[in-house]
Amino acid sequence: MQGSEETTGVEGEDKSTRSPIIRARDLVKNYGNVRAVDTISFEVMPGEVFGFLGPNGAGKTTTMRMIQCVSPPTGGTLSVFGLDVRDHPADIKKWLGIVPQETNLDPDFTCIENLLVYARYFDIPAKEARQRAEKLLAFMQLEEKADVPIDGLSGGMKRRLILARALINNPRLLVLDEPTIGLDPQARHLMWEKLKALQGMGNTILLTTHYLEEAERLCNRLVIMDRGKILVEGEPMDLVRRYAGDEIVESEGSPQVIACLEETGCRYEVHGDMVQAFSDQPRVLAKRILDTCNPGRVFVRRGTLEDVFLSLTGRDLRE
């Protein structure tokens, strides 16, 4: 957990005058012939929650691993805390808190031992480590599990313990790769609550997800990534406004309705037996469809990040 003296989000200061926590320029990563990350550039500012959204195989994990200094970039530049990831891995990693996509808690230890052993890797003195570990277990609602071996934890508890582990060194940057992957709704909401609390304390957080709702709830700013490239960058609400419209008209996709939409000249997309239409005046459009095109049903709903996401990355299945 970020102590008050370690707070990175300095309040009242103008964002533009502060230097970014992460700066990536034309970043490239190849695995053999596979280009996993294809010339991406972005900056993450202190105190913000920055999201990487994208389907499977987009290159999110690869980007996180380069930021964590465990996977060397093939090309471009990448600096964290103003230091080059190639030249200063130990200095950077000292101030990172990592939640990996794949759970890698140490099964040979109990919950609290996992935190204590991890603290040792950061050269945190034993007494201090125990204090922090107890505080973090309490924060993550895992006190009762302190002496339980890892095998005895549910999936949600494991993810929370990993988050606790990531906070043991009072990191200046939290990197979370799919923090709620595979969790049931209750566990996911609890995780979100904890992340919100961390955000409230001024932490800088970088997270990847393919849950649209997660990105919408948590991120101040995000990029949508697909096939190694960044497609768009912005604030969630702005992206919705820009790429989906505040409101979307949805109707049964009968030939009659489609003919009607052709007539109005508005942009529409057919998905299965439904059609989605985008318009500046969605309510007027809906009324017109209702009055003249004989749809089974038609309704207007709020545009979401999911609409942005699907319209940018397409609907074909990625596995």
Next chain:
Amino acid sequence: MRRYFPVPTRLAWKVWRRNRDVFFKTYRVNFLPPFIEPVLYLLALGYGLGMFVGDIGGVPYVSFIAPALLAISMMNASFFECTYSSFVRMYYQKTYDAMVATPLSIEDVIAGELLWGATRSLIYSSAMLVVLVAFGVVALPSSLLVIPFSFLAGLLFSGIAMCFTAVSPTIDTLNYPAFLFITPMFLFSGTFFPLSVLPGPIQVFAMAVLPLAQVVTVTRSLTLAELSPVLFLYSLAWIASVCTVLFFVSIHLMKRRLVI
């Protein structure tokens, strides 16, 4: 230079401590075998078989194989730690991934694993030494030098093991070095019969390339308190130099496997 030549730092000891902590958490399982095993071998081979063998070069058979048992325990304790156990930590438990997300580098992690393998060699052979002293089949005080030597020998076998681990596609393919390298070496390194009874070329081969043959030579010199200086120094130098080379080669191979 660090980018091209693997240089571990003092942080390697943090990895060593992690393994030590796990070892002592389960010490009951870990400590019984090194006490029981030598007793079985001493009784069955030393006294049983020894009845028929009699002396070898004026040395009672049981005293002849005692140092071999020590050398084999050094080999097994470190080799199996840095093959199967390390592979499990690397591949299944993702322990290395968790470690390199901290200030530890992959060089530190592998160096820590090697040092731990060496430490296991020391722990197991020391436990065995206690039994051998109790049976009165090793000379004192020279046999006490086996303790520091077992760390060096353990580091040698850890380095060999880690090279195999670094190139092994699955945990099953580690069976190849275990059966095709360790088992023959266990038999043909002057362990249970002197190398001198073998054909000349095989003797030369054993003394030139078999790590266990070197370790047996040094250990036997210490437990019998009988030193043939040339052979002793040759084996010691062989161990020290191969150990140093493999320490860095194994880290390099692991780095090639894991840093992608």
